[in-house]
Amino acid sequence: MKLTKLGLAAGIALGALMVAGPAMAQVTLKIWSIDGVDRVGIADTFSKEFDEQNEDIVVEYRGIAFDDLVNETLRAFATGNAPDIVSFDNPDFAMFSSRGAMLDITDRIAASEVIKAENYFEGPMNSVTWDGKYFGIPKYTDTIGVFYNKDLFAKAGITEPPKTWAQLTEYAEKLTDPANNVYGATFSARAGEEGTFQFLPIIQMSGGGYDNVNTDGAAEVLDLWKKMIDNGWASRDVLSLGQWDSTGTFNSGNAAMAISGPWEIDRMVEDAKFDWGVALLPTITEGGDRSSALGGFDWGIMSTTKHPDEAFRALEYFAAQDHRIFEEFGNIPARSDIELPVTGVALKDEALKVFQEQLQYAQPRGPHPEWQKISKAIFDAMQQALTGQMSAKDALDQAQATIKGITG
Amino acid sequence: MAKFFNSLRDGVGFDLILVGAAMVFLLALAGLPLVYNVLMSFQQVDMFTLGQLIRPFAGISNYVAVVQQPEFWMVTRNTLVFVVGSMAGQFVLGFALAVFFAQKFPGAATIRGLFLVSWVMPGLVVGAIWSWILAGDFGVLNSILRGLGIIQSNIFWKSDPSFSIWAVIIANIWLGLAFNMLLLSVGLAAIPRDLYEAAELDGANAWQRFWTITLPMMRSTIGAVLSLGLIGTLQQFDLFPALTEGGPANTSNVAGYWSWQLSFQLYDFAKGATVSVMMFVLVLFASILYVRSTRHEVRG
Numbered sequence: 001m002k003l004t005k006l007g008l009a010a011g012i013a014l015g016a017l018m019v020a021g022p023a024m025a026q027v028t029l030k031i032w033s034i035d036g037v038d039r040v041g042i043a044d045t046f047s048k049e050f051d052e053q054n055e056d057i058v059v060e061y062r063g064i065a066f067d068d069l070v071n072e073t074l075r076a077f078a079t080g081n082a083p084d085i086v087s088f089d090n091p092d093f094a095m096f097s098s099r100g101a102m103l104d105i106t107d108r109i110a111a112s113e114v115i116k117a118e119n120y121f122e123g124p125m126n127s128v129t130w131d132g133k134y135f136g137i138p139k140y141t142d143t144i145g146v147f148y149n150k151d152l153f154a155k156a157g158i159t160e161p162p163k164t165w166a167q168l169t170e171y172a173e174k175l176t177d178p179a180n181n182v183y184g185a186t187f188s189a190r191a192g193e194e195g196t197f198q199f200l201p202i203i204q205m206s207g208g209g210y211d212n213v214n215t216d217g218a219a220e221v222l223d224l225w226k227k228m229i230d231n232g233w234a235s236r237d238v239l240s241l242g243q244w245d246s247t248g249t250f251n252s253g254n255a256a257m258a259i260s261g262p263w264e265i266d267r268m269v270e271d272a273k274f275d276w277g278v279a280l281l282p283t284i285t286e287g288g289d290r291s292s293a294l295g296g297f298d299w300g301i302m303s304t305t306k307h308p309d310e311a312f313r314a315l316e317y318f319a320a321q322d323h324r325i326f327e328e329f330g331n332i333p334a335r336s337d338i339e340l341p342v343t344g345v346a347l348k349d350e351a352l353k354v355f356q357e358q359l360q361y362a363q364p365r366g367p368h369p370e371w372q373k374i375s376k377a378i379f380d381a382m383q384q385a386l387t388g389q390m391s392a393k394d395a396l397d398q399a400q401a402t403i404k405g406i407t408g
Numbered sequence: 409m410a411k412f413f414n415s416l417r418d419g420v421g422f423d424l425i426l427v428g429a430a431m432v433f434l435l436a437l438a439g440l441p442l443v444y445n446v447l448m449s450f451q452q453v454d455m456f457t458l459g460q461l462i463r464p465f466a467g468i469s470n471y472v473a474v475v476q477q478p479e480f481w482m483v484t485r486n487t488l489v490f491v492v493g494s495m496a497g498q499f500v501l502g503f504a505l506a507v508f509f510a511q512k513f514p515g516a517a518t519i520r521g522l523f524l525v526s527w528v529m530p531g532l533v534v535g536a537i538w539s540w541i542l543a544g545d546f547g548v549l550n551s552i553l554r555g556l557g558i559i560q561s562n563i564f565w566k567s568d569p570s571f572s573i574w575a576v577i578i579a580n581i582w583l584g585l586a587f588n589m590l591l592l593s594v595g596l597a598a599i600p601r602d603l604y605e606a607a608e609l610d611g612a613n614a615w616q617r618f619w620t621i622t623l624p625m626m627r628s629t630i631g632a633v634l635s636l637g638l639i640g641t642l643q644q645f646d647l648f649p650a651l652t653e654g655g656p657a658n659t660s661n662v663a664g665y666w667s668w669q670l671s672f673q674l675y676d677f678a679k680g681a682t683v684s685v686m687m688f689v690l691v692l693f694a695s696i697l698y699v700r701s702t703r704h705e706v707r708g
Contacts, residue, residue: 078459191655
């Protein structure tokens with residue numbers, strides 16, 4: 001009797017061991033991103049799914065606030081505790097890839113069934129490219145265009161959205177109505193990445209780039225922006241408002257045009273009590289070169305990972321879910337081979353079409369390892385010109401000198 | 409041996425233990441980071457050397473580079489305006505309120521206590537509230553000023569280069585007012601009543617009493633309040649990200665925020681450290697003043 005009990009116990013123990021057996025061979029992947037901190041997003045959802053679907057892999061997901069992500073990763077990398085997979089805002093990516101902190105996955109992509117480089121839009125793909133090699137894949141993308149209030153346009157007798165910046169300024173004057181607290185236009189020229197995000201496209205469409213900012217076209221548009229602010233066609237608070245708050249004034253009917261991106265659409269459908277549409281970002285001359293900002297995050301594997309194969313499998317799983325991200329999270333996939341589903345909300349579907357067209361012109365910020373310093377030089381110059389501390393040309397010349405010191 | 413343990417329990421040894429514990433605490437938590445920061449300001453730092461102690465020596469090139477930044481002098485000027493403006497506002501209004509609440513009227517102590525609410529509030533919350541109050545188009549302050557006929561058109565407190573630093577100063581005065589008032593109230597309460605009575609009998613009027621009794625008796629308190637005010641103002645950080653982010657075009661950027669920007673937004677840790685070392689020298693100066701003024705107090 002006693003013996004059987006012992007045997008039973010041994011059997012249970014053995015059984016437990018066998019169940020626990022595969023756990024010994026498990027690989028742990030650490031994944032960091034900003035998703036899941038304030039709302040559910042791509043990274044936390046897909047990490048959990050990947051964890052559940054793979055017996056041999058345990059995913060330790062960590063959500064980090066946007067402002068802390070780069071710092072936290074820098075610290076972790078310096079002390080040897082870096083995550084295996086991390087998702088950065090696209091201009092931050094080059095700081096890591098250029099210093100060998102990200103794993104070169106060029107060959108893995110070439111061999112992959114799921115991830116194909118040619119399926120991605122060029123701009124987002126550029127942001128993960130350094131020295132001709134791929135160090136990651138785009139996670140999603142976004143860009144900016146011009147939202148316009150069709151009711152106010154009709155009232156002012158304007159039929160078409162502006163095609164050039166001069167036209168936008170002219171319309172802003174016509175649409176401004178101080179008696180009803182309506183500004184002609186709103187945008188974000190704040191002292192931060194958002195400011196650069198909105199102004200760099202102007203430099204690019206004038207033939208310049210982040211390393212060539214003092215173009216005549218850029219100075220010209222900067223003067224137009226200043227004119228709008230000085231004449232009260234745009235609120236002076238565009239200098240301190242972020243894009244989300246700036247577009248808030250458009251939604252409440254206090255601005256007739258707003259420069260912002262597709263992340264505004266859902267809120268606008270809810271809040272805006274008027275008919276609105278989206279147009280491509282104006283150009284400098286009619287029919288001139290187009291450009292727009294490129295937003296969105298990238299995935300990358302850190303070079304210190306001990307499990308590159310499993311980490312790449314995770315990336316493949318994430319990429320395979322790209323067709324879900326618009327419906328579930330409102331993010332636009334950075335891929336040309338995915339058709340966005342029709343939502344049935346006419347305003348939303350119309351707006352998305354325009355943003356998808358705009359995405360073809362979107363150009364990345366950088367890539368450059370010291371992007372943050374370049375960005376500060378650009379938004380400082382923009383603000384100096386808009387506040388009248390310097391002429392547009394002088395401010396851009398000064399920024400050019402600063403940037404030259406950085407890029408060498 | 410017994411003598412040694414005796415001394416530990418009750419004697420010089422005990423004193424040494426107490427002092428030693430405080431020193432270890434101070435050195436580990438304040439001294440080491442400080443030395444590390446000074447060290448960093450003389451080194452080249454990037455993401456690969458972030459975790460190391462020994463890095464390429466940079467000499468004073470970081471200091472030269474910081475001074476050569478186009479925004480350096482503007483930040484210096486702003487820091488001075490911010491410190492002097494905030495301190496003057498906090499001190500004068502705090503003193504006025506302290507004197508006011510030192511008068512005996514019903515509810516004086518309770519209302520004075522309520523003032524502490526502003527001091528208890530986190531800077532970021534205060535910043536967010538003031539950000540709404542100071543908003544250009546729909547801000548409360550502009551509505552009030554327009555209603556009173558003081559201004560004709562809206563002042564863009566946060567976006568106008570001539571007002572941006574004052575927007576932060578106004579919020580900072582509000583934030584630090586209660587602390588100033590409280591310390592000064594304590595100082596006022598410590599002045600013996602009979603001094604005032606005697607002066608009154610001798611025919612001194614209210615102004616003379618304030619000038620010849622209150623102020624001289626408050627000397628050490630005032631010294632302490634001003635030094636703490638200087639340190640607190642230089643340390644002020646939360647209001648900047650919440651209100652102006654140092655903009656527009658650095659017109660409201662001060663040394664503390666700039667140092668943070670350099671380190672944690674531009675990832676130029678060496679320059680960030682350099683700016684904070686420069687600030688440290690300033691705070692050190694204030695601390696010496698503070699220690700001197702409190703020493704005076706102890707010795708009577």
